[in-house]
Amino acid sequence: MPRHVIVGAGPAAINAIETIREVDGGASEIVLISDEPAYARMVLPYYLADQIPYQQVFTGDGAYFDRLKVHTRFGRRVNRVDAPGRTVTLDNGETLAFDNLLIATGSSPVTPPIPGADLPGVVPLWTLAHTEAALQTMAGRPHPQAVLIGAGFIGFIVLNAMYKRGWTLHVVEREPQVLPRMLDRDSARLVENWLRGKGIGVHLGTTVTAIESLKDREDARWPRKQLRLANGATLEADLVVLATGIRANVDFLRGSGIALDQGILVNERMQTNFPYVYAAGDVAQGPDLLGGPPAIHAIQPTAVDHGRVAGANMAGQTVRYPGSLLMNILDVCGLQCASFGRWHDPQAEAMVLHNPSGPIYRKLLWTGERLTGAIFVGKAQDVGLLNDLGMVKGIIQTQVPLGEWKDFLRDNPFDIRRAYVGAGVAARLAQMTLLGQPTRPRQYRYLGRQPQPQITNPFAHQAYMSTRPGK
Ligand SMILES: Cc1cc2nc3c(=O)[nH]c(=O)nc-3n(C[C@H](O)[C@H](O)[C@H](O)COP(=O)(O)OP(=O)(O)OC[C@H]3O[C@@H](n4cnc5c(N)ncnc54)[C@H](O)[C@@H]3O)c2cc1C
Numbered sequence: 001m002p003r004h005v006i007v008g009a010g011p012a013a014i015n016a017i018e019t020i021r022e023v024d025g026g027a028s029e030i031v032l033i034s035d036e037p038a039y040a041r042m043v044l045p046y047y048l049a050d051q052i053p054y055q056q057v058f059t060g061d062g063a064y065f066d067r068l069k070v071h072t073r074f075g076r077r078v079n080r081v082d083a084p085g086r087t088v089t090l091d092n093g094e095t096l097a098f099d100n101l102l103i104a105t106g107s108s109p110v111t112p113p114i115p116g117a118d119l120p121g122v123v124p125l126w127t128l129a130h131t132e133a134a135l136q137t138m139a140g141r142p143h144p145q146a147v148l149i150g151a152g153f154i155g156f157i158v159l160n161a162m163y164k165r166g167w168t169l170h171v172v173e174r175e176p177q178v179l180p181r182m183l184d185r186d187s188a189r190l191v192e193n194w195l196r197g198k199g200i201g202v203h204l205g206t207t208v209t210a211i212e213s214l215k216d217r218e219d220a221r222w223p224r225k226q227l228r229l230a231n232g233a234t235l236e237a238d239l240v241v242l243a244t245g246i247r248a249n250v251d252f253l254r255g256s257g258i259a260l261d262q263g264i265l266v267n268e269r270m271q272t273n274f275p276y277v278y279a280a281g282d283v284a285q286g287p288d289l290l291g292g293p294p295a296i297h298a299i300q301p302t303a304v305d306h307g308r309v310a311g312a313n314m315a316g317q318t319v320r321y322p323g324s325l326l327m328n329i330l331d332v333c334g335l336q337c338a339s340f341g342r343w344h345d346p347q348a349e350a351m352v353l354h355n356p357s358g359p360i361y362r363k364l365l366w367t368g369e370r371l372t373g374a375i376f377v378g379k380a381q382d383v384g385l386l387n388d389l390g391m392v393k394g395i396i397q398t399q400v401p402l403g404e405w406k407d408f409l410r411d412n413p414f415d416i417r418r419a420y421v422g423a424g425v426a427a428r429l430a431q432m433t434l435l436g437q438p439t440r441p442r443q444y445r446y447l448g449r450q451p452q453p454q455i456t457n458p459f460a461h462q463a464y465m466s467t468r469p470g471k
Pocket of ligand 1: 009037076105154301
């Protein structure tokens with residue numbers, strides 16, 4: 001019986017396990033080693049915002065792992081990998097042999113070198129433990145006040161959760177705009193104005209130089225803090241959230257012979273330079289859907305895809321991954337923001353619709369007749385916008401040449417659906433599967449709840465399919 005050792009229990013690992021079991025039905029040994037329990041980080045903001053209970057953060061429990069015949073070693077770290085010798089060494093000195101190894105160790109936040117960044121109540125909000133620390137910090141405070149350092153994608157997800165809590169908020173960003181790795185200047189300006197309109201303090205083009213404890217005003221378990229900014233301003237906070245970037249968890253692999261760049265380099269089967277050592281998720285630097293150099297796309301959909309492709313290959317199938325698509329979709333306090341693919345490509349032909357009073361921003365970036373990037377900003381309550389986001393993602397994902405529909409979109413930027421269906425994107429997507437078969441629902445159920453069956457009507461788009469753009 002082959003033995004698969006899997007390190008990390010995030011979404012990449014869980015999806016690999018489910019896929020291995022889909023293929024082999026239990027005819028292999030799986031050992032799962034993780035220093036944290038099995039949960040989804042992207043759910044943490046919902047827990048922080050008090051929208052879901054603690055238990056709903058988890059993606060598996062003892063009964064689930066028993067049913068999938070997985071030997072779990074939670075609370076343990078892998079400290080060393082001997083790839084040629086096919087062993088891993090745990091933090092208790094134990095050595096385990098493997099036939100296949102999956103490294104799904106994710107990434108960790110980078111702590112900025114700010115004096116006071118180690119004070120209680122200063123957290124990166126990356127793990128469940130950080131989230132609990134943040135909630136404890138704010139518990140019982142009459143007027144909770146938080147400062148977010150770093151206005152990036154993850155930071156703003158956390159900002160949105162804190163906004164739902166009704167906390168007083170400030171954000172400090174070194175760059176002259178918010179979301180610098182997700183939006184261009186014009187769209188970022190809409191977000192900045194939106195935040196100010198919501199009463200959130202936005203401090204751009206400056207840094208936090210020190211975080212100090214205001215011990216003299218200590219009123220609860222944690223002292224209140226003062227932040228000094230490079231522009232001379234000061235801010236007060238109960239909670240400081242650090243969101244200044246992440247780094248792939250590869251340090252324990254130095255000297256292992258496994259090829260590393262920013263992450264673990266993998267091919268389209270998720271194999272490293274040792275074919276029986278796989279990597280998936282935030283830690284893996286792999287194929288880019290749009291043909292760029294190997295990339296880390298540290299988002300949940302990539303972790304899920306990577307995990308499923310790695311799992312299928314570990315179980316003996318030959319599955320090739322077409323590559324991950326860079327995408328960030330975000331609700332910023334009621335303003336929906338999204339960018340896809342090569343949204344910052346200076347070579348691309350751009351179609352822009354910009355209405356600051358909306359606020360509405362739509363930018364489509366073209367490489368010939370193919371859509372290769374997009375930026376969208378608009379009100380989160382606009383259902384049409386949300387539908388368009390999904391369809392734009394599909395158009396980029398399939399890379400269908402849009403032909404005459406490109407001109408149609410130039411004239412009708414709000415009629416994405418007609419182009420999406422008319423150009424055959426919907427039909428193409430319906431046929432695309434990652435593993436050559438439809439996805440099976442995940443086997444873990446919170447409180448045993450079953451997913452609702454999806455209603456599929458293959459003729460629903462017939463009317464659109466037979467239309468052409470009018471002149
Ligand atoms: C607050 C927050 C919100 C997010 N929201 C979104 C979102 O809305 N959309 C989105 O697409 N993405 C979101 N993300 C990102 C998403 O959660 C990650 O891309 C995803 O978790 C990556 O999954 P993974 O399995 O690769 O790694 P992880 O989920 O990080 O899991 C890896 C696990 O391995 C463990 N580990 C590391 N090293 C070792 C070792 N040596 N030995 C044993 N165990 C080890 C880690 O502790 C961790 O538990 C969010 C992330 C955060 C923090």
